[in-house]
Amino acid sequence: MPTLQVITLGCSKNTVDTEHLLYQVRKSYDIVPEGEVCPVDVQLINTCGFIGDAKEQSIQTILASVQRKKAGEIGRLLVFGCLSQRYRKDLPDLIPEVDGWFGARELDPVVRALGCEPDPSSSHRRVLTDGRHPYAYLKISEGCDRRCSYCAIPLIRGPHRSVPMETLVKEAEALAAEGIRELVVIAQDTTYYGLDLYGKRCLAELLRKLSAVEGIEWIRIHYSYPADFPEDVLDEMADNPKVCRYMDIPLQHIDDKVLDKMHRHVDGAWTRELIRRMRARVPGVVLRTTMIVGHPGETPYAFKRLLQFLEEARFERLGAFPYSEEEGTYGAGHFPDSVSPRTKKNRLDRLMELQRGISLAYNLSRVGTEVRVLVDDFVDGILVCRSEFESPEVDGEILVKYDPEKFDGVEPYSLVGSFIRVRAVSADEYDLTAELVEL
DSSP states (O other), X not given: OOEEEEEEOSSHHHHHHHHHHHHHHTTTOEEEOTTOOXXXXXXXXXXXXXXXXXXXXXXXXXXHHHHHHHTTSEEEEEEXXXXXXXXXXXHHHHOTTOSEEOOTTOXXXXXXXXXXXXXXXXXXXXXXXXXXXXXXXXXXEESOOOOOTTOOHHHHHOSOEEOOHHHHHHHHHHHHHTXXXXXXXXXXXXXXXXXXXXXXXXXXXXXXXXXXXXXXXXXXXXXXXXXXXXXXXXXXXXXXXXXEEEEEOOOBOOOHHHHHXXXXXXXXXXXXXXXXXXXXXXXXXXXXEEEEESOTTXXXXXXXXXXXXXXXXXXXXXXXXXXXXXXXXXXXXXXXXXXXXXXXXXXXXXXXXXXXXXXXXXXXXXXXXXXXXXXXXXXXXXXXXXXXXXXXXXXXXXXXXXXXTTTTTOOGGGGTTOEEEEEEXXXXXXXXXXEEEEO
16 A cells, blocks of 8 residues: 655644544555655645744745655645644745645545545544554643633634534544543633533533543643633543543633733733632642743733742642734734733743743652552663542653562553552652552
């Protein structure tokens, strides 16, 4: 059969798109792993076009593949995804060596371009591109109806569209049959789920249905929007043992004027009260958030308020980014990018220095405690694990040295995908080191 290689850039939502596409064409192609460098008949690049760095990476990847095509190492070169969607009028003329350009939602046209016919009956099936790990992302909706002033996602991905519950349950069942033990629920905004199909927010109901799938032990929620947060999700998190006490909720800022310019539809008081309710209703919950520094209108006082908020809220996990003006967004057309790059960098450095101390204090507080962990991998004599409080790829890990005597001779690779109980013995700002308590 001809060979096909897919390079996936950007977020986990793109990974899910790639995996659905690969299932549709799996009988017609030998799939070459992404990292393998060898001649292929077709190379497909799933691009990201969210912010400047991601766009640059996508362009450089395409240009590198163009050079390989000119050298005879690639037969056909196809490009789809966010960058292709966002600049589809310009890219064909700029890079004519690409044989086909497709948008972010045009999976069926890509399948047809690969000489296959889409099969709607298997739309819930995927070819896992990283079969080593016992977790998988479950994309519950596409697009976004929010209009945050800095964000280009609605321009690229279009309006919000939920995946029907029955389809998601079938997808979860198929993933569980392949050894997946943890589902990471993702979308542009997971809390919006169900409004278009069922006339109400249905994330909590979906969590209950997914938790009934045999083999699925953990369900983790990412990318939740703070405005109109469906608080029945907190009840599910508190009462359902399969729903991790972990919430990824990008807040972006705390200053009222900055939040207003961002079009976040919340203010600082609302944000503080939401965090208070989350911690009160779900004792021990771990919160991950993201912040944007240097947004237009972020004065020195507004940034100081942001630092004070982080000291108060003590987020266990946090990422931060400098503001990037994106063409086509409301912010780009209405708010001059008034904060200098140097000031953005200084503010980012100060914020992350503060957060490193908060993260270290949290991890040190866990030393001596016992926790149930999922074994993700075995590398260089170390079992790489996570508890319900660590999300894959973005958070730290719990590292357990493999000792054949302590593990009763159990082969370490057989432990991947299993749950064990460990005790934390040391910590840094990112990872924990632990020892086995019980298999």
